[in-house]
Structure formats: structure tokens, C-alpha cells
Amino acid sequence: MLKFVFIGCVVLLLVLLIAKAGGGRSTVARGARLTAKSLLTRNEKLFFEQLARALPSHYIFPQVSMGALMTAKGGESGDSGKLRNQFNRKIVDFVVADSNLDVVALIELDDASHNNKRDTDAARDRMTAEAGFVTLRYESRSKPTAEVLRRDILKLRPTAATGKAKPF
Known part of the structure; x- marks a missing residue:
């Protein structure tokens, strides 16, 4: 017992x-x-609303992982993993897609913190361009009007997963 x-x-x-x-x-x-956090800052929410007004027939996706938009393939053993590690934890502020859900543009809203990151931003833009995407950058302090956004985005063709995005 x-x-x-x-x-x-x-x-x-x-x-x-x-x-x-x-x-x-x-x-x-x-x-x-x-703990939970807000999906967007107040500033990003205002910009999201501006994008939605400018492009009523498009879908706007905020805070999208670059790993959801592109992948790394080929090269020698381990090369694709090394390349993937350069982007897979990065986030795109906004993805604009057409009614077929084909990506039209990636949009970055740059605030004051980007002043010291111009080289980093340029490297990101080169990566997304290599994958076939057009990245549009706007200054947070002087956001474009709905008309400017509409003009900038509607002149772009959607990116097919196998093609390259190009202005019309």
C-alpha cells in the first residue's frame, strides 16, 4: 500500500x-x-481605404508574405534555399490584384524609417522585379490621391505567374 x-x-x-x-x-x-496586434497601422488603414476607392474593381491584400508571391528554383545544391532565405520572411505592404486575382502591382508605403533603408529597399525591388512584379513606392508623408493611384496602377498589366509584368 x-x-x-x-x-x-x-x-x-x-x-x-x-x-x-x-x-x-x-x-x-x-x-x-x-498578444494580438493590429493588422495595419492607422496610416496604413487610411492608405488601404484610398487604394480601395481608387481601384473598386481590384482586390487589395495587405501585409502579404513575399514567400506567398514567389519561390526560388534551380541552381546548385542549396542555392534555392539560400535565395529563398533572402525574401521568405519579408512582407509586402499591399498587393493589388485584378478580378482574376492576377497580381498587378506590389505597393510599399515608405515612412521615415525607410530613409536609412534605400539600399535594402532597392534590393527588395530587384528581387520582386526578377520574379516579374512591379513595385510602386509611395512616401507616407505625401500619399498620392486616388486619381494618381488609379493612373499609376491601371497602366500596368497583370503579372502571370510565368510571365513578367510590364507597363502597357
Whole structure:
């Protein structure tokens, strides 16, 4: 009987230790916890609304992973993985697609933090261009009007997954 009480105490102790270690949280980091955040900043929401007004027959997708838009193929062993690592955790501010869900343009809304990132932004734009996308960049401080957005985007042809985007 004493043997069963001892085994029960050991099992209870193990359960308590496991529960304390996990703390009921889904994170591995001690003390860290997950919290929700807004999909868009206030500034991005205003720009999203401007895009929607400018392009009522298009779809606007905010905060799209570059990994959802392009992939790396070919090369020598490991080359595609190295290339994919250059873009797979990056996010495009807005993707504009036509009624067939073909991408027409990638849009970046650059705020003051981009002043020191011109080289990084240029490298991103070269990658997306290589994949066949046109990236339009607008300054956050001087956002374009709906008419300017409409003009800039409607002059572009949709990007087929196998082709290259080009202005009409």
C-alpha cells in the first residue's frame, strides 16, 4: 500500500513540475507571451481605404508574405534555399490584384524609417522585379490621391505567374 502512495506522489509531483514548466503558455521563451496586434497601422488603414476607392474593381491584400508571391528554383545544391532565405520572411505592404486575382502591382508605403533603408529597399525591388512584379513606392508623408493611384496602377498589366509584368 505504501508503494502505491509513493508512486502516486511521484506521479503527482511530475505532473505539477510539467505544468509549472509549461505554465499553460504556448511560447518557449520564459515570461514571453503572445498578444494580438493590429493588422495595419492607422496610416496604413487610411492608405488601404484610398487604394480601395481608387481601384473598386481590384482586390487589395495587405501585409502579404513575399514567400506567398514567389519561390526560388534551380541552381546548385542549396542555392534555392539560400535565395529563398533572402525574401521568405519579408512582407509586402499591399498587393493589388485584378478580378482574376492576377497580381498587378506590389505597393510599399515608405515612412521615415525607410530613409536609412534605400539600399535594402532597392534590393527588395530587384528581387520582386526578377520574379516579374512591379513595385510602386509611395512616401507616407505625401500619399498620392486616388486619381494618381488609379493612373499609376491601371497602366500596368497583370503579372502571370510565368510571365513578367510590364507597363502597357
